Amino acid sequence: MKDQPSAASPPAANLEFKAALLLALLLLLMAGTVVYVLYARGAFEESQRLVLIADDSEGVTVGMDLTFSGFPIGRVRRIELTADGVTRIIIDVPRKDARWLRESSIFTLTRGLLGNTALKAFSGILSDPPLADGAERKVLAGDATAEIPRLVADMRELVRNLTALTAADSTLAASLGNVRDVTEKLKGPRGALGILLGNEADAKKLVTALDRTNALLAKVDGLAAKADAQAFGPEGLVPEARAAIVQLNGALTDARTSLKKVDGILEDAQVAAGNARNATADLAALRAEVDTSLRKVGRMIDEVNRRWPFARDPKLKLP
Amino acid sequence: MTWLLSSPGPLTDVGRSTLAWFAGWWRIIHFGALILVLALSPSSYAGPNRSALARHIYQDTAPILLWFIALSSLISLVIIRIVVVTAVSYGLSQFALEMVVRVLVLELIPLTAAVFAALRCALPNAAEIAEMRTRGEFDALAQQGVDPLQREVLPRIASAMFSTLMLAGVSCVVTAVLAYVSVYGFTTGAFAGYTRTFGQIFNPAVSLIFALKVFFFGLAVALIPVASVLYDPARARVRTSVELQSLVRIFVVILLIEMASLVGNYY
Numbered sequence: 001m002k003d004q005p006s007a008a009s010p011p012a013a014n015l016e017f018k019a020a021l022l023l024a025l026l027l028l029l030m031a032g033t034v035v036y037v038l039y040a041r042g043a044f045e046e047s048q049r050l051v052l053i054a055d056d057s058e059g060v061t062v063g064m065d066l067t068f069s070g071f072p073i074g075r076v077r078r079i080e081l082t083a084d085g086v087t088r089i090i091i092d093v094p095r096k097d098a099r100w101l102r103e104s105s106i107f108t109l110t111r112g113l114l115g116n117t118a119l120k121a122f123s124g125i126l127s128d129p130p131l132a133d134g135a136e137r138k139v140l141a142g143d144a145t146a147e148i149p150r151l152v153a154d155m156r157e158l159v160r161n162l163t164a165l166t167a168a169d170s171t172l173a174a175s176l177g178n179v180r181d182v183t184e185k186l187k188g189p190r191g192a193l194g195i196l197l198g199n200e201a202d203a204k205k206l207v208t209a210l211d212r213t214n215a216l217l218a219k220v221d222g223l224a225a226k227a228d229a230q231a232f233g234p235e236g237l238v239p240e241a242r243a244a245i246v247q248l249n250g251a252l253t254d255a256r257t258s259l260k261k262v263d264g265i266l267e268d269a270q271v272a273a274g275n276a277r278n279a280t281a282d283l284a285a286l287r288a289e290v291d292t293s294l295r296k297v298g299r300m301i302d303e304v305n306r307r308w309p310f311a312r313d314p315k316l317k318l319p
Numbered sequence: 320m321t322w323l324l325s326s327p328g329p330l331t332d333v334g335r336s337t338l339a340w341f342a343g344w345w346r347i348i349h350f351g352a353l354i355l356v357l358a359l360s361p362s363s364y365a366g367p368n369r370s371a372l373a374r375h376i377y378q379d380t381a382p383i384l385l386w387f388i389a390l391s392s393l394i395s396l397v398i399i400r401i402v403v404v405t406a407v408s409y410g411l412s413q414f415a416l417e418m419v420v421r422v423l424v425l426e427l428i429p430l431t432a433a434v435f436a437a438l439r440c441a442l443p444n445a446a447e448i449a450e451m452r453t454r455g456e457f458d459a460l461a462q463q464g465v466d467p468l469q470r471e472v473l474p475r476i477a478s479a480m481f482s483t484l485m486l487a488g489v490s491c492v493v494t495a496v497l498a499y500v501s502v503y504g505f506t507t508g509a510f511a512g513y514t515r516t517f518g519q520i521f522n523p524a525v526s527l528i529f530a531l532k533v534f535f536f537g538l539a540v541a542l543i544p545v546a547s548v549l550y551d552p553a554r555a556r557v558r559t560s561v562e563l564q565s566l567v568r569i570f571v572v573i574l575l576i577e578m579a580s581l582v583g584n585y586y
Contacts, residue, residue: 019377022381023481026485029485030488037521040521063519063522
């Protein structure tokens with residue numbers, strides 16, 4: 001134990017070299033870290049300055065990114081509050097990324113619901129002239145949480161309306177009460193008629209009228225059946241009329257024949273008129289025949305008149 | 320009341336121990352100043368002093384370096400995995416990398432390195448010094464005209480500090496690489512984004528606090544045990560209790576430094 005330091009000491013030169021190696025490694029590590037951090041913070045990049053003017057820089061922190069299409073193209077370097085209460089967000093944009101920023105570029109500051117803030121650049125026309133170094137632009141604030149108070153106010157209004165609608169003395173409740181009355185009336189003895197006519201008495205009248213109408217219709221029905229039987233039955237009016245017409249046709253045929261005979265007789269009479277003497281012999285027979293025919297016609301007309309009561313003009317005109 | 324007045328013994332004890340506590344810390348600070356002066360004098364790096372320094376630097380760091388890298392990598396991988404999986408399950412994967420770097424590289428790895436260096440390097444060194452002093456080697460060196468502080472103590476303190484810085488530095492780099500590989504896989508495509516995140520985390524204030532923290536960790540780990548054994552009253556005390564006391568002191572100081580760094584970083 002006593003000679004531990006000397007026993008544990010290898011050749012000095014070798015040890016010094018190894019110790020130097022370790023020291024060099026540490027120095028290299030430290031220098032490398034410093035250089036890497038400087039590189040990561042953009043110390044070796046040439047950059048141009050962009051100033052964004054905002055009313056409220058809440059959520060913006062030094063070092064946060066300005067993104068274009070999701071790619072970080074700049075870094076917030078400083079945030080200042082000017083004398084007139086406006087926030088100036090100073091952003092370093094590396095020269096190689098500055099080509100995405102144009103004169104017509106729009107910058108937005110959006111805040112998510114979780115409080116995450118994002119600075120975004122939008123360049124619609126990439127052929128516009130590039131944004132100058134130190135340019136100042138207004139930043140458009142799109143705040144998801146800013147919508148919440150308005151939303152809450154709208155919701156409150158909505159709830160108030162709903163409360164008014166559903167209150168005990170509201171028009172909706174009154175309407176529902178009326179509907180309930182109507183449905184109760186529907187379920188009542190008069191049903192929908194009671195609702196339509198308003199009062200019980202009128203409804204009763206209407207029902208009575210309907211009953212009477214029904215009775216009347218039943219009577220009419222019976223009447224119609226009887227009329228049908230009388231008009232179209234086996235001994236009804238129509239068959240008899242048809243038989244009378246047949247008989248009439250026959251009688252007319254007879255009359256035509258008789259008239260033809262009369263015509264002939266008249267022709268004969270005309271012939272006989274010149275020779276009256278000769279004709280006087282047959283005159284009695286002729287008169288008897290004419291009388292017979294006329295009687296037949298008279299009977300027939302009587303028959304027609306008896307069977308055809310609707311005839312307006314009962315006279316039979318002879319040709 | 321009368322009891323307290325009539326028997327002031329316990330109060331005297333409390334006052335004495337408080338005084339001793341302050342005196343102990345004052346001795347450590349004084350010893351630190353002494354060592355700083357020695358470290359800044361060129362004669363400390365000449366001749367036998369230099370070879371002693373080289374020997375201690377190599378012997379205190381090289382054997383434990385690989386072990387510590389392996390250990391810290393294992394712990395880092397576990398923590399990175401937990402953080403990444405948790406962040407993904409909450410849909411906050413974009414914050415996972417930043418959290419990993421902040422938790423591991425900024426806070427846990429330097430702390431682990433300091434504790435590891437204290438246990439594996441600084442405390443055994445302090446024990447050696449105490450033993451040498453007990454054996455009278457310091458007196459023998461002084462008689463030869465050699466400053467024992469310069470020849471034996473300074474190299475050990477410097478090597479403990481170097482060990483802390485080395486362990487912290489190497490394992491931080493390894494952890495940063497592991498974090499990148501764990502999150503993005505074996506690809507170089509995400510290097511720009513990773514660098515950007517790294518740059519956002521290591522702003523000037525955080526970088527400065529980180530550097531100061533690691534430096535003070537090393538200083539505390541290297542100085543406190545040696546100062547404790549050198550300036551502890553040479554009473555009939557068991558040596559293990561001195562070691563324990565120095566360990567407690569190291570932890571207290573490390574805790575204070577860590578708290579200060581957290582306050583600096585996040586308030």
